[in-house]
Amino acid sequence: MISNRRKEKRVKGEERLLALLLLTLVGWLPTAPLLAQGVTPARLRIVVNSDRDSVQADGALTLREAIELVNGTLSVDRLSEAEKPQVSIATGATSEIAFQLSAGQTVIRVSQRLPNITAPVLIDGTTQTGYAANTRAIAELPLVAPIVELTATPGAFVSRGLSIVSDNVTIRGLSIYGFTDDHDDTERTPPADIFIAHRLPPPDVSKQKVPANFAPFYSDDIPPKNVLIENNWLGIRPDQSVPPTTSAFGVSVFNSTGTTVRRNWIANHDGSAVITSVRADNLVVTENAIVGNGIAGMPDAIRLEGAIDHAQITGNLICGNDGAGVYLFKPQGAAQIRDNQITYNGRRYRRAAVYLMGNDHQVTGNTIAHQTGPGVVVASFPRSSRNLIESNRFSTLEGLSIDLVTQDNVSVHDYQRGDGINPKRNSPNRRKDTGNAAINAPEFTAREFVLSGALAQVTGKADPGSQVQIYRVEEGNSPYGPLGEPLGLTPANSQGQFTLTVSAFKPGDQVSAIATDPKYGTSEPALNALIRTADSALAIPTSPSIEVPRCTTPPIAEKPPIPAIPQTTPIVLKVPKNVHFALDKDFISSTSAKVLDRIAQVLLENPSIIVELQGHTDPRASDAYNLDLGRRRAISTRNYLIRKGIDPARMTIRSFGEQKRISDGDTRLDFARDRRVELIYKDARNIEVIVQEEDLQLEPAGGVR
Template sequence: MYKKISKNPFYQFKQSSKFPVNIKRLLASLPVLLLTTPNIAVAQSNTAISLSVTVNSNQDGEVEADNNLTLREAIAIVNGSLSLERLSSTEQSLVSSGSNQAEIKFNLPPGQTKITLESVLPPLTNPGTIVDGTSQPGYDASKSATAEIEIPIPVVEITSAPGEQVFRGLTVAADNITVEGLSIYGFNSKHTDTASLPPGDIVVVPYNSVLITDKEKRRQGDKGSPPRNVIIKDNWLGITSEEQVPEKTSAFGVSVFNAIGTNISRNRIANHEGSAIITGKLAENTQIQSNIIVGNGIAGMPDAIRLEGKINNSQVTSNLICANDGSGVYLFKPEGSVKIQSNNIKYNGRRLRRAGVYLMGNNHEVTNNQITNQPGSGVAITAYPDSKRNVIRDNNFANIEGLSIDLNYRNTASVRDFQRGDGPNPPRNSGNRRLDSANGAINAPEFLSSEFISIDGKVNIDGKAEPGSEIDIYKVNANSKQQLDLYPAYSALGEVIARVQADEKGRFKATFTNLQPGEIISAIATQSKYGTSEPAANAIVKSVNNSQSFQKPQSPIQNPNCTSRPVAPTPIPEPPIPQPPIPEPPTPIRLSVPRNVHFALDKDFISQKSGEVLDKIAEVMEQYPNIVIELQGHTDSRASVAYNQDLARRRATNARNYLIKKGIAPERMTIRSFGERKLRTQENNVVDYARNRRVEILFFDVRGIDIEFENQEQDLQIEQ
């Protein structure tokens, strides 16, 4: 009846004139446009096709008239590129007229809910289509694996088949499409076509972009209208439904390549080689809200959320962004402004030490966020290109290594300084000083004294700042050890305790009755013309008799947890039962743990023997969840300093990624690269060289455990 005429994965077929009567009646009542031209892969009708299609098979492959209706066939049906007469009567029974929009539902057999794709699926081109993983029997919308944001556990999984290089999960190419309730992972490839069409779990692109196969043509001219109002919600991306790291990790989670009004909400996004969410040419009015974004950037672009291109009126709100390998939010040369508010951003920069939030551009707002445990500043704003009128207010910072707000200075323009922050700027009052740094080089406030006296319970504060600016006075959190070493006069901004106005000469004053001797304060200035400043140097409150109790620096290593399990309802208490005497505390547990692995000359991969060593470390970390580690990469002294620095980082990264795949949470591991700076031996022979090519593991928070660390050499790789 049909002859296949192309190997195009979107299926091109010639149709016959035969058509079952019952299907004719069904389609006669629907505004359906069936595609008959053999050289076009998919249909895009101006009139939406309202069909409800139920997928009953997890198989993939070519269209066949059998009892199995696959996801590939379902997409082709709702797109209008596969006529129902192509199907068997059993498959036809799984297709019915929809209400107002097309639906793809699931009724997969128990134990067969993983769909393994052999090639890229057709793009979703029928406006208003819903791909509904919540329809699968066994899906429980009331059950979540996380307490912080309740996202139901998916049942239906979509991944690439073993041995296949499938570079994209779902491609969204029409307006008002919804994807919900699915687990999507394992989409990554070296496919040359991904140079202009990104790989990932879900990619939102215009219709024409997925039809043009010539890359040069795709880079030029009209690519079709950007999809509008796409909804991606309640999915698990990059993580299996059993909460495992997949064997094959995806390149990106969601790529909004060219779209308007995309809503990405209540998704759990983890374990991607690149960013969890990334935008491309156009992503205006993108809404990223209430997602759990953990452990992304493990091999490529490291930042959890990377926004670039036209992103005006976009918002990043109420997300948990934790343990990603770069910044939590990274804005790269954006066109337009973004609001970043009410997010919990913590433990990021695990591989590349960056600010929690990194901004380029103008008129961004960063407000009401918790930004903690960052190996860099809280918010860094670059001076390239000119970045002005960025408002950074009402955030709470703690345990960061740099300034809470760092306006990068043009004269310290190295990549590392810009991404982590370059420290306090000197006051600048020349005529050209507004070009010196971000936010028009607005000067930080200065207290008129580094000490203020509490008299009869009152503390009078005064200082100077930019004339006419608003001053937020903060009670600060204690310095982290790293911040104390780098910037001893600064602490992390904690709670806002007052907001006052500087007069026309720049003077400001405030009186407090709730400050105690020993408490430390700082301040920031915000002026509409320039934006928000860096923080003021600390000032301390003292009593009349000069007594105060200083805050102790915070520990740089805490037991990091990104998520926790939901708490079961509290049962009705039973009558108390007499308790036996409390036993004596157990004696400390004694363990022998290897603390290093080795590498071959100029290599960064984990050998089989090194894997066995890391397996032992993983066993200990699984048994004792309070332990956190730092993996320090080293090389021998050959090659350049820059090359060795990068090689050492790759070695530490690969060791960490190995442990992640063994189930160790990424937030429990940081990496640091020393290159050739810390040789273990003097390199008198090839054995010494081999001993220097290593990753050393430092263990922290080992309370109650007596650990004997072993510098093992069973995996030593001596060059020939």
């Protein structure tokens, strides 16, 4: 009898709870009565109204408490009476964390990692009062400045901002920065502003020995699905400044499927803006501004490795990063890289704008310009083939538009920057040891083609059955491209011959071409040919004037007028040329900081100036050591100027080590003068350079490295 009464009471209680839930969802009853009973529903709407980092029953709800409520590790009945009104039942498909922070208290500083997000949730910074959804921060992309900031407490090393281990999580409208480690205890997984993986990555070592390379995973290491990262600013403050502590990585997709990274501004990271590790199938990275990353570690803006099948990198602005714009390292599966603006990259390492390992990638419709390396490199180890590289626009490259690396050239320089034009394929073995199976570049039948009106018939030879794409070459600084404007496609017949009549030519134009065979991929460019009239002399093309590097611009309505630079009466500017360093050191001294402050002010006042930072050392170490030390000094100088607001696209880095000493002497003064970063300025105007030595740092008498 007692058992039946208890059962009846339990059933009636469940029926009442279900009725209250249904009434609440349709808006007939407030949520307070349900929550007052100590019941925590499956989906909550939680309003964060405190910038503190704590879990305690007090007067306001913190982000840490909100995540624990969503995860189910904190129940509503443990909240204070003042906190409970901030929690209601969510009407959407997932829980929601909104923000109502007081003005002036919108920076949430955490002293240790926030809990992993283990349940579906939308964390929505756009709910904060004052968020201006219709106000663009830059002209290039629809990016909106966030208000709510998430960062580490000053002096604390917190490795991750938000860690996602659940399906159907959305992070929206936040500024997240300052998350890194102290580099003393290297983590098994990378520190990042946002980290996405299965629970307990890498595989839980309590089960058994960690598998090599974190794979295969155990049966319960399920990658989260359908994670959306949108409208956030990662590594950059709402006022567009560089934070005092830079984050290690932006978004680390360690193990996930179907992640989308959309319309974020990702900048100023020590390493890559977006990096994958084990699995990132169906990853979409689209319409992001990815600017100035790789400043102290892995230099490439987007680095894809692991399982990346059906990954799409589309419509992004990828500018001013220290290495490649997109770097694919031994991936499993194929990626599409299309319709991106990839410009001014390779500021620290001279790499290709796009570096491909693997098969069946597509690189189409991109603008690739101002790269301190080639446009696209296709590796040969591991063997990489069937990579299609078509309808891109290339300009101002230090290398070929497309470079197929051979296994005969095995240095790091060859593989990362390319090895130059390949000879014509002379053996079937070349198919095996060269990127894209050594498909031959087209060969024109003549070095010049004659105009008939505005038409010119372009003829040549390529691999039989390939599709030949003709390009206008808009610069004259290379005999092979760069491939500027795509003009048309034509097939090569069974004998390899092709013909295309092209309109809108003018005398002095140059043309090049590439060939694509789906079985092998796209070739390197053809040797340029000249377009001329029957009676014109051979024209010498001129190189375009130097453009001022610029990654982003203010919205059109707010864009200030660009002052004209007079050409007849040069303006003379006075600016320091060197900063100096202590013996075997690469950090900026307080005296050198004052010098750099003066340099930064001149660069801010004169946005047309670009600068190369050349690192130098004294001669008392090995060549390799000194080259590295010179590079580190140049990096420290560049990063100081970045924090002063100088666009990273305006600065490149080069190290000479001990190769360019000030003098041949061996006194302490001579060595102190050698230990420098020399700034090489370029501008349309004259610049009077001050050789100053106020920050010389002499070593103690008798000091030896």
